[in-house]
Amino acid sequence: MSLVRLLAVLIIVSLTFSSSLMAKEIVIKFSHVTTEKTPKGKAAKYLQELVAERLKGKVRVDVYPNSQLYNDKEVLKALLLGDVQLAAPSLSKFGKYTKKWGLFDLPFLFRDADAVSCFTTGVNGQALLNAASKKGLKGLGYWLNGMKQLSANKPLIKPSDAKGEKFRIMSSDVLEAQFKAVNANPQKMSFSEVYNALSTGVIDGQENTWSNIRTKKFFEVQSDFTESNHGVLEYVLVTSSEFWNSLPKDIQTELSAIIKEVTLKETQWALEAAQIDKDYIMIAGHTKIHRLSHKQVAQWAKVMKPVWKQFEGDIGKDNIDAALKCNKQ
Numbered sequence: 001m002s003l004v005r006l007l008a009v010l011i012i013v014s015l016t017f018s019s020s021l022m023a024k025e026i027v028i029k030f031s032h033v034t035t036e037k038t039p040k041g042k043a044a045k046y047l048q049e050l051v052a053e054r055l056k057g058k059v060r061v062d063v064y065p066n067s068q069l070y071n072d073k074e075v076l077k078a079l080l081l082g083d084v085q086l087a088a089p090s091l092s093k094f095g096k097y098t099k100k101w102g103l104f105d106l107p108f109l110f111r112d113a114d115a116v117s118c119f120t121t122g123v124n125g126q127a128l129l130n131a132a133s134k135k136g137l138k139g140l141g142y143w144l145n146g147m148k149q150l151s152a153n154k155p156l157i158k159p160s161d162a163k164g165e166k167f168r169i170m171s172s173d174v175l176e177a178q179f180k181a182v183n184a185n186p187q188k189m190s191f192s193e194v195y196n197a198l199s200t201g202v203i204d205g206q207e208n209t210w211s212n213i214r215t216k217k218f219f220e221v222q223s224d225f226t227e228s229n230h231g232v233l234e235y236v237l238v239t240s241s242e243f244w245n246s247l248p249k250d251i252q253t254e255l256s257a258i259i260k261e262v263t264l265k266e267t268q269w270a271l272e273a274a275q276i277d278k279d280y281i282m283i284a285g286h287t288k289i290h291r292l293s294h295k296q297v298a299q300w301a302k303v304m305k306p307v308w309k310q311f312e313g314d315i316g317k318d319n320i321d322a323a324l325k326c327n328k329q
């Protein structure tokens, strides 16, 4: 072999060897169900940006919003199968994985979004982040959406107004019990199906946050909204333990720091959206928004609160007490 040929072979061999030593980029597929304009949608994009900036060439996040890839039910299975690596479903959708997160669905438990943040950043909230670990799911942080409101094609002013109405709910037994407590007819349904179900009359009403009501246009197909603030919509940013444990330690550390930063921004976006989106819906004028007096709120709370006792064993009284303590801060 000539010297030139020998050199060429050596170069090719060394290039092949060094490229095989270079770590492959880790791709994190993040699937969620809301639009990009929601607090969760913006936070997912922000996470993608920070990862692109700080872990360039090592990690990449691909975001799939608006149930493009998976809906509520499928995404958790996909996480465990390794088909996606991140999701941020509502805590109401984890009944098959842990009963403890039912806490967030207890009606009239949290006074407002600040009380929710007080709980999620406190000792009980942080411990609860691991509630689904036995099922292979790792909670990485809580993301807020906001307080939920009720709607139907009739005014819902007193609890008896809900009697017989078909309400879409997320897949939560606590939410089912909440609507049964007012003699309504709850129907578990994926988020992506709600608009059509409302517009075709398959369901009569729903509960959600101003952000989701605006971005999914539910206000265009419901005549009456009640500003009830009766519950909270809170997410958990979740991955599979298997995927997380497969990451190098330095990547875990950097990702954790990024998630902390994104979580702070997400909370701020959620608090802003609660006001901006409500104002937008009011100004749009498609629907009436009813405000309840203290007395009317107390009537709904009285009828719905017995649900707490029903689920106290699953959720833990200590967690309920810690949440209640946050209402006083």
Ligand code: LMR
Pocket: 033, 034, 072, 088, 089, 090, 145, 170, 190, 191, 208, 212, 233
């Ligand atoms: C819903 O299903 O109503 C919400 O959980 C959707 C979401 O992710 O905000």
